[in-house]
Amino acid sequence: MIEAPIILEIPSEFNFNQINSSAQIYPFNEGFMVRLNSLQQSNGIVELRDSNGRLIHQEKVLVGIGENIYSIAGLSGLSRGVYVLHIANRSKNFTNKMIKE
Numbered sequence: 001m002i003e004a005p006i007i008l009e010i011p012s013e014f015n016f017n018q019i020n021s022s023a024q025i026y027p028f029n030e031g032f033m034v035r036l037n038s039l040q041q042s043n044g045i046v047e048l049r050d051s052n053g054r055l056i057h058q059e060k061v062l063v064g065i066g067e068n069i070y071s072i073a074g075l076s077g078l079s080r081g082v083y084v085l086h087i088a089n090r091s092k093n094f095t096n097k098m099i100k101e
Contacts, residue, residue, distance in 0.1 A: 031073035038063045044089040
């Protein structure tokens with residue numbers, strides 16, 4: 001597990017069905033952690049894509065009721081630039097921009 005701050009927190013009341021284009025862009029270096037609060041248990045997927053849509057990281061996850069923390073590590077070899085983090089389950093989606101420094 002990487003030793004990095006939790007830089008992106010997704011509250012359970014967030015509207016996952018909308019992409020928040022005005023959301024803050026979060027910087028990262030070697031990796032980052034995401035905290036997700038959920039009101040229900042479901043299977044989900046966490047993806048990181050580059051600005052061209054190329055898949056960089058994909059992980060199937062079990063989203064439990066309450067707090068869930070996901071670690072995305074091993075990103076030190078990526079080029080600097082903008083990446084897109086996408087988290088989804090059967091009914092909800094969350095997308096946010098990330099920037100590799």
